Amino acid sequence: MSAPTLDRPDAAAPDEAALQAHFDATIAADRRVEPRDWMPEAYRKGLVRQIAQHAHSEIIGMQPEGDWLLAAPSLRRKAVLLAKVQDEAGHGMYLYSAAETLGADRADLTDKLIEGRQKYSSIFNYPTLTYADCGVIGWLVDGAAICNQVPLCRSSYGPYARAMIRVCKEESFHQRQGYELLMTMMRGTPEQRAMVQDAVDRWWWPSLMMFGPPDDDSPNSAQSMAWGVKRHSNDELRQRYVDMSVPQAAALGVTLPDPELALDPETGRHRFGQIDWAEFKQVISGNGPCNAERVSRRRAARDDNAWVTEAATAYAAKHAS
Amino acid sequence: MAHEETVYDALDHAHGGEGQWAFGTGFDDPLAGVDTTIPEGVDAADLGAYSLMLGDDALVLCQRLTEWTTRAPELEEEVAIANCGLDLLGQARLLLARAGAAGVLGRSRQTATDSIPDEDALAYFRDADEFRNHHLVEVDGGDYAQTLVRLLVASAHRLALFVRLRESRDPVLSAIAAKGVPELTYHRDHAARWVLRLGDGTEQSHRRAQAGVDAVWPLLADLSTATDVETRLVATGVAVDPADVREEVRDVLTMVLERATLTVPEWPADRPSPGRAGEHTDEMGPLLATLQGLAREHPAATW
Numbered sequence: 001m002s003a004p005t006l007d008r009p010d011a012a013a014p015d016e017a018a019l020q021a022h023f024d025a026t027i028a029a030d031r032r033v034e035p036r037d038w039m040p041e042a043y044r045k046g047l048v049r050q051i052a053q054h055a056h057s058e059i060i061g062m063q064p065e066g067d068w069l070l071a072a073p074s075l076r077r078k079a080v081l082l083a084k085v086q087d088e089a090g091h092g093m094y095l096y097s098a099a100e101t102l103g104a105d106r107a108d109l110t111d112k113l114i115e116g117r118q119k120y121s122s123i124f125n126y127p128t129l130t131y132a133d134c135g136v137i138g139w140l141v142d143g144a145a146i147c148n149q150v151p152l153c154r155s156s157y158g159p160y161a162r163a164m165i166r167v168c169k170e171e172s173f174h175q176r177q178g179y180e181l182l183m184t185m186m187r188g189t190p191e192q193r194a195m196v197q198d199a200v201d202r203w204w205w206p207s208l209m210m211f212g213p214p215d216d217d218s219p220n221s222a223q224s225m226a227w228g229v230k231r232h233s234n235d236e237l238r239q240r241y242v243d244m245s246v247p248q249a250a251a252l253g254v255t256l257p258d259p260e261l262a263l264d265p266e267t268g269r270h271r272f273g274q275i276d277w278a279e280f281k282q283v284i285s286g287n288g289p290c291n292a293e294r295v296s297r298r299r300a301a302r303d304d305n306a307w308v309t310e311a312a313t314a315y316a317a318k319h320a321s
Numbered sequence: 322m323a324h325e326e327t328v329y330d331a332l333d334h335a336h337g338g339e340g341q342w343a344f345g346t347g348f349d350d351p352l353a354g355v356d357t358t359i360p361e362g363v364d365a366a367d368l369g370a371y372s373l374m375l376g377d378d379a380l381v382l383c384q385r386l387t388e389w390t391t392r393a394p395e396l397e398e399e400v401a402i403a404n405c406g407l408d409l410l411g412q413a414r415l416l417l418a419r420a421g422a423a424g425v426l427g428r429s430r431q432t433a434t435d436s437i438p439d440e441d442a443l444a445y446f447r448d449a450d451e452f453r454n455h456h457l458v459e460v461d462g463g464d465y466a467q468t469l470v471r472l473l474v475a476s477a478h479r480l481a482l483f484v485r486l487r488e489s490r491d492p493v494l495s496a497i498a499a500k501g502v503p504e505l506t507y508h509r510d511h512a513a514r515w516v517l518r519l520g521d522g523t524e525q526s527h528r529r530a531q532a533g534v535d536a537v538w539p540l541l542a543d544l545s546t547a548t549d550v551e552t553r554l555v556a557t558g559v560a561v562d563p564a565d566v567r568e569e570v571r572d573v574l575t576m577v578l579e580r581a582t583l584t585v586p587e588w589p590a591d592r593p594s595p596g597r598a599g600e601h602t603d604e605m606g607p608l609l610a611t612l613q614g615l616a617r618e619h620p621a622a623t624w
Contacts (some may be wrong), residue, residue: 035385037583055405059396062390062399063391064393066390066391067389069616070384070387070388070611070612071611071612072615073445073615073619073622073624074437074438074441074445074616074624075380075410075413075414075417075441076414076439077446077624078410079410079411082390082403082406082407082410083386083407084402085390085391085403086399086400086403086404086407089396089399089400089403090400092396093396093397093400096396120420131615133579165331165395181624182623184623185622185624188622188623188624189619189621189622190620191619191622192622225398242323248566282563290573297392298389300392301391301394301523305392305393305394305395305465306394306396307523307525307526307529308465308466308526309395309517310393310523310526311396311518311519311522311525311526312518312521314522314523315517315518315519315521315522316518318521320458
């Protein structure tokens, strides 16, 4: 199959104004843009950036929990965790494929990740200190990811929207598994309950940061919303996540580490404390606890095994006829 | 908006007693409808010991394969290697549970709390000398070439055993083997394809693949001599004599290596497997320390 042709505006292109009008009408009617359709260059570039960042997050996101795979405390938990980490590799693959429909190349995107030219979700730069972290990542981190990602199932770009439907179904399964682990641990020994509370204390605030900067400080949001790539604002999604998580924390029997967290009886929504955006900026700019380790493992996977890929390419060339 | 809420709200049903997500909903229970009583005339201790041998091979190889997770050469390999690991883990769990049901929990039950299932008591609370796996699966995997050569050897051998084990008089072993055959067929195929690519790829990959073969081949010595337990169970139609699959395994491996332009080393002289007798290499201790550490640190916990 040949690569999809992208009708970029160039000398041979038909009247760009007409193409733009057609694109605008597609967006206005809430229809999908497909790979062969003309699209503004900024739309294409923005999508590649967003999808690649999402794909990188899935792949880097394998590491924090993957660190517990060899030590999972029961064979059932080991199976659950291995299947989950495998799903994340799968998500990365379909998201890179979605980016490739826009003319990007997986190897090139991986290089950009390793060289720090593209980002991934800052949440994965925190360490997993106990097995409870695997449960809390499922409950809170996957939970926040679902809040962010479910609206993307209606993204204006068809391949991304379709990939997200499958990703969200699997993420919701992971979230239930994480919550079930925490429930089991809360019914266990005092040490296990303490582990769960400690993990919640460490992951709650970073999970709130997953929705991105506040709306008044989010440079790409407005255009993404206008193009239907993004459907809800960062603050709107964050509020929804807090409102959902509070009763879940109560059912679990843990305390969320925010003394200002309280239900506003008038709005029915929860007020919460000030997020430490300085920490967010530190972590996203490379100074979190595990940034260097996460990227260096990805680099090692690429560089130390480059001979494997070279061999496969050489073999395919020899046996092509 | 309705769709969004449906996906997220599924969490509220999380503690509704569906504790078996590891198997996924809609997956078939391989032991559904299978009579789990120990067949007449079969010695329970032997059946348990044999189940442990096959279960430990799978558990330990799963552990070695899982070491590649987040470090594999390609994302496709992340998925494939995890798949092999998950299949082996599934086989191990069924076999360890069978061993537990046959009453071979040994010292493990003295340290594991009562609420820990048999499979976990056996996996997490036995010491190295109680493990019955071959050295083939426990030694360090080396580079990706050696990892795949080992996977090829282990899956070719296990597949040949499982094809025959489907006829076992023990209905549980028979059902486990029937589930395992298509899985192992895939593992062998995946490994063989990579051995071809690496052997017949670049100069470097050829050299690494040959080094992998040379490192793994001496371990074939352990695979073909039946233990006393196996000999007795072969007589009662429960077990497969590993000597019976030796030629088939040799043919498969020779064919793959020759097509991969690799030199097939001399087949080593058979010897009784030290691993089957609980004697292990220096690499087994660290492997078990990683596998078991957390579970042993919290012996009263349930997960």
